[in-house]
Amino acid sequence: MSEEKKQCKRPPGTCLSWEEAKQRYGEIKGNEEQIQNIWEQNDAEAYDYLWQCLLSF
Template sequence: MLPQWLVMDSKKWSFHEELRKWEGMMEGSESLQADGTATVKRPPGTCFPWEEKVKDLPPIQGDAELVQRVWRNIDALGYMYIWQVLLSF
């Protein structure tokens, strides 16, 4: 038996539609609406927004702005890596 995403019913298969479904499943912070649009609950280009991550960290003793900038840079690199792997293979 084939996985459901491989089964082609009477409708035409769309790569972008399937990609949106997989993104929603992997990230967990998107919800796919009935009309096919996605509602994103985080800024574009991020995996874990700073506003959520800072809640998990102990109080910052030093320069909080520096920690925030470093976190956002590292998070953006992770986001780009995921997309590069997805598009390369």
């Protein structure tokens, strides 16, 4: 399989990317990296739910 074909519009582990999510807040006044990390950890749980339903149940 070519690498190009494996490129994903929405990468594995992501449902709603931080770039999409932060539009809700406008300017981020503090440490954005920290906020982004926490967002991505929780977003990955939603991803897990969807894919675990598909794969395991």
